[in-house]
Amino acid sequence: MDKELLLYQYFANQLTEDGQKIFNELLQNDPDFKSQFEFEKNLKRVINKKQKENLKQKLIGFEKEINSNDHNFDSKSSFKLWSMAASLALLIALGWIAYNTLSGPDYDALYASNFETYPNTVYTITRSDGNQSLTRDAFAAYEANHHEKAIAAFLDLRTKGELAHVDFYLAQSYLNTGKNKEAIAALKSVILNDKEFKAEAHWYLALAYLKSKDEVNAKATLKNLVENFDYKKEKAQTLLKALD
Amino acid sequence: MKEAKTEITLEDLRKGSDLALKRVYEENRDKFLNFARRYHLSDEENIDIYQDAYIIFYDNVMNGKVESFTSSIATYLFGIGKYLIFERMKKNKKKVSSKYDLSVVGKEDEVVNGFEMEEQELTPEQVLLKKHFGGLGQKCQELLTLFYYRGYTIQDIMEARDYNSENVVKAAKSRCMKTLRERIQANNPD
Numbered sequence: 001m002d003k004e005l006l007l008y009q010y011f012a013n014q015l016t017e018d019g020q021k022i023f024n025e026l027l028q029n030d031p032d033f034k035s036q037f038e039f040e041k042n043l044k045r046v047i048n049k050k051q052k053e054n055l056k057q058k059l060i061g062f063e064k065e066i067n068s069n070d071h072n073f074d075s076k077s078s079f080k081l082w083s084m085a086a087s088l089a090l091l092i093a094l095g096w097i098a099y100n101t102l103s104g105p106d107y108d109a110l111y112a113s114n115f116e117t118y119p120n121t122v123y124t125i126t127r128s129d130g131n132q133s134l135t136r137d138a139f140a141a142y143e144a145n146h147h148e149k150a151i152a153a154f155l156d157l158r159t160k161g162e163l164a165h166v167d168f169y170l171a172q173s174y175l176n177t178g179k180n181k182e183a184i185a186a187l188k189s190v191i192l193n194d195k196e197f198k199a200e201a202h203w204y205l206a207l208a209y210l211k212s213k214d215e216v217n218a219k220a221t222l223k224n225l226v227e228n229f230d231y232k233k234e235k236a237q238t239l240l241k242a243l244d
Numbered sequence: 245m246k247e248a249k250t251e252i253t254l255e256d257l258r259k260g261s262d263l264a265l266k267r268v269y270e271e272n273r274d275k276f277l278n279f280a281r282r283y284h285l286s287d288e289e290n291i292d293i294y295q296d297a298y299i300i301f302y303d304n305v306m307n308g309k310v311e312s313f314t315s316s317i318a319t320y321l322f323g324i325g326k327y328l329i330f331e332r333m334k335k336n337k338k339k340v341s342s343k344y345d346l347s348v349v350g351k352e353d354e355v356v357n358g359f360e361m362e363e364q365e366l367t368p369e370q371v372l373l374k375k376h377f378g379g380l381g382q383k384c385q386e387l388l389t390l391f392y393y394r395g396y397t398i399q400d401i402m403e404a405r406d407y408n409s410e411n412v413v414k415a416a417k418s419r420c421m422k423t424l425r426e427r428i429q430a431n432n433p434d
Contacts, residue, residue, distance in 0.1 A: 008398070012391075012395070012398075013308075013395070039425070040392075042367075042370050043373060043388065043392060043421075043424070045366070045370060046370050046373045046374040046377055047388060047389050047392045047393045048392075048393055049366060049370075049374065050374065050377070050378070051303075051389070051393050052299050052363075055265075055298075055299050055302060056296075056299060058262070058265065059269060059295040059298060060295070062266055062270070063291060063295070066270070066273075119275060119316060119318045119319070119322075120315070120316065120318075120319055121318070123315075123319075124315045124319055124320070124323060125319075143316060199282060229282075230281050230282060230284070231278075231281065231282055232278075
């Protein structure tokens with residue numbers, strides 16, 4: 001068989017099983033073939049390295065753009081922004097005083113502006129999951145925002161003893177379907193049992209309390225979060241101020 | 245939950261679209277940094293790690309290990325990122341608390357397992373090869389990159405770059421390889 005063709009097929013991922021056998025034999029017994037193979041393999045590695053270096057430079061460029069956009073925004077329009085902010089703050093303050101005397105904080109609005117579903121970071125959905133199909137179904141439904149379906153699958157997982165992080169994602173789906181009481185129970189369980197999502201669970205628990213208009217518990221949970229964790233610290237502080 | 249306006253496809257990334265590259269970078273950046281913050285590395289380190297995770301993800305899209313988006317891109321990036329964060333913590337001699345034990349990661353490891361995470365140093369031979377590859381003409385560099393990095397076949401290259409026939413592509417590739425060999429030999433005559 002043509003050696004050039006064999007090498008071509010190897011690097012184009014087109015070697016047949018028979019071709020692979022001949023390829024392996026040549027690699028063992030034909031020094032010229034081996035040397036050509038090594039050369040091409042090295043070339044592939046070098047091109048890969050070069051591409052990665054180029055990509056890193058591009059990403060550094062993206063990062064600079066992000067920073068300079070922030071900076072431009074900061075410096076160019078800072079005066080205008082400050083004056084706007086001052087007027088706005090005055091308006092808000094006046095509005096807030098008037099509003100607070102008439103009613104409490106708008107819990108729904110605070111919840112809506114702070115709640116964002118946590119992304120699936122624990123389960124990679126691949127095509128060949130085989131026996132883990134229930135976990136797969138649960139997270140596939142979760143990622144597709146089919147929260148009722150996800151809840152059913154997470155509950156099923158829980159009864160089967162699959163506990164790792166299930167409560168955390170179950171709580172997310174509960175929050176997405178307005179089942180605050182259930183979300184609160186699940187999040188409390190996360191805080192007790194799931195070290196990895198402890199900080200996140202505090203944040204979502206505070207939001208769940210907020211949604212249930214339970215200001216006392218919302219504030220206590222937020223304080224706990226701010227004092228003990230870094231997750232969403234600034235947002236939690238802002239939210240605490242809004243509730244005070 | 246915020247959804248992308250138009251879905252970025254694997255094909256967009258594989259085609260080498262800079263626009264797709266940038267959008268995916270920006271869309272996942274804050275999520276990643278928020279997630280990485282719990283490991284107490286500096287913001288600069290977290291950005292550096294995000295970029296490295298992104299490069300590994302992209303590389304695996306290019307080499308075909310990621311064949312379709314069966315999970316969200318963020319899930320891939322978190323999986324790789326977590327591995328890189330642990331490596332960085334070890335390097336910084338920070339004690340990796342048992343609460344961050346890799347075993348806790350669980351199913352996310354599937355991403356980690358299939359991907360090549362470690363960037364090996366180039367051998368002296370490869371360093372030389374890299375130098376001379378960089379000295380080739382743009383056409384040669386592009387042709388060899390399409391074949392060895394992007395996984396294009398000779399026929400793909402013919403169609404993508406308007407060559408007249410597959411033989412023309414083959415001949416051009418052989419010429420590029422020959423030049424490369426000759427330059428290396430001239431540099432290293434033994």
